[in-house]
Amino acid sequence: MQSINDLIVRGATVTHRGQTEVCDLWVCDGRVERLEPEVALPSGATPREIDGRGLWLLPGVIDSHVHFRDPGFPAKGTMHSESRAAVAGGVTTVFDMPNTLPPTMDEESWTDKMRRARQRMWTNYAFYAGVHAERWQDALRIDPTQIPGYTDDGLYMHERDVLLCNHPEVLEKVLLEVPKMLALHCEDEQRIQQQLLEAQRSFGVDLPVRVHSQIRDEEACVTATQRVLEVQRSVPRPVHVLHISTAREVQLIRAAAAEGQPVTAELCVHHATFSQGDYGRLGAAIRWNPSVKASTDRDYLRQAAARGWMATLATDHAPHRWSEKGGPYHCGCSGAPSVQHLLVQALEWVHDGEWTLPQLVQLTSHGVADHFGLRDRGFLDPGCWADFVLVDPLGGTEVRPDTSYYACGWSPWERKRFRSRVVATFVNGCEAFNADQRLWAPAAPGLSCLFNPTA
Ligand SMILES: [Zn+2]
Known part of the structure; x- marks a missing residue:
């Protein structure tokens, strides 16, 4: 039959x-x-x-970094709406981040997310366990064989200054305790606050969106990544540095990996596509944390990926309503929808001869499955x-509102x-x-x- x-x-x-x-x-x-x-x-x-x-x-894309906003933010997106956009873009598996409401930081919230996903997801799925500087032990009760890893990504959305890179003494404890990979958002909070004050002195309270890349600048990323690598030197447990936006961080990570540190880098499609020169044209649509940087960084990241220096290509798909993106700088949200356009954008680099198809598949499927130890996926054996x-x-x-399937309705x-x-x-x-x-x-x-x- x-x-x-x-x-x-x-x-x-x-x-x-x-x-x-x-x-x-x-x-x-x-x-x-x-x-x-x-x-x-x-x-x-x-x-x-x-x-x-x-x-x-091609093997289906495994996007190891999405924010589907479910539960908690249905106007931004839901598991149903965003996974529907994902399959329309060739994505077959997603790993969702913990900054939902409630945040996925304990067994109860994680189990609830798994239950919701059963009826709502078009793609295969897994959910990270959330950990941050003030709360991380609860996550240890979640079954480690069913999660891609532990992460602090996005959790600063609810509470400020909880990223582990800014708390090396806690980071050390977390690294010792968590039984699998820790995926980190690396930006130095002190540097960001200092740059924000500086920008306000130059521009007044109403900042233009292009200063986002001066406030969350190269130094903020490099300082934080450097600090994480220092801690990891004494506690050599696996760390995946998320959304690398600068060439200098790639070099730092390569050097540490060459010394035997178990550290890897994630490239996000927007950091390889846009640069700070695009704010004039696209404004708040390209406001991300970490910010897009110089065009030289953008080009370097693409080349680094072709050379195999990036373990994974992901989206950091993070939808917001357009009304939440614009307005005064201090009210604007960072993040944008992208899960439907990762593959067609990456295929542009294949057409341009920058990447080969096998390199693309390594970054979107094979490499991701291997990196996370995903069972029976990412290959066509x-x-x-x-x-x-x-x-x-x-x-x-052609990207148009009627052919983009994000709940937020823009791209x-x-x-x-x-x-x-x-x-x-x-x-x-x-x-x-x-x-x-x-x-x-x-x-x-x-x-x-x-x-x-x-x-
Ligand atoms: Zn993220």
Whole structure:
């Protein structure tokens, strides 16, 4: 009998494990059965056939850094709305950050999020355990085999000055206690406050948004990352430095890793796309924490990723209503929606010859799965879950409000025309999104992710 999850994609150009070649992908019961140049089906097998000729088939994107705002901020986004945008962009798995309401900092809030996700997520999912300088022991009761790691990311949204980089004595204790990777937001609070006062002296109270990159400047990031690396030298437990925005931090992390410190870097798509020169054109739409920096930093980050110096490419998808972005500087929110546009933006760098397809797949799928010890995902080997995306390399994507599916209804890429187009996204072997039919299939629910205990 044909199950809804049985299908075969014929003749697509598949990028997998460093190779790009024309292959057939046969999926049975949601998992990869075979990936071969020409799959000969056994008699009696009648899977749905999909013509992949002329299309690129890539493992689904694993976005290890999203803020879906659920529970707590439905006007910004929900698990349902943002994971729907994610599958429309070729993302099949997301790891969501803990700055929801209540924040995901104990077993109860984490269990509640898992329960909510079962009915709402189109993608596969996992939730970080939140830790910060004033509260971190509660997170230790959450099952470590079901979380990607521990993080302080975003938790400063509710309370100021709780990032672990600013409290080295607490960071040391946390590193000793947490049983798996700690993902950190590194910006020095003292430097930021000092730069803010300086900016107010020059501009008065109503600051233009472009000073965001002077307030949250290179020094703020470098000082914080340096401090984290110093602590980690005496407690060599795994640290993943999130959203690296400066060339100097990449160099610091490389040097520490070369000395044997278990430290890795995350690149976010916006830091590789925009720079402070874009504020004039895009204003508050490109206000992020950490801020976008000089164009030389932006270009360096892309090159660093191509050289394998970045472990993961993520979005830091962080939607806000447009009304929360603009207005006076001190009221404006940092963060922007991006989960639908990571893949088409990254494919631009492939078209430009800056990245190869295998490098892209390493950063978005293979490398992420390996880095987090994700079980049966991120690859298309027989037995793995069939999470993949079909791309028309020259199909074109124009970013417009009616084709962006974020609940907040805007995008920093508004009016941008990408060369590629996501044609269809498959989650656990089900077609979760089809661009031609503008269709999300209800039969394609995401599943919670499992991690290898040793990772
Ligand atoms: Zn974040």
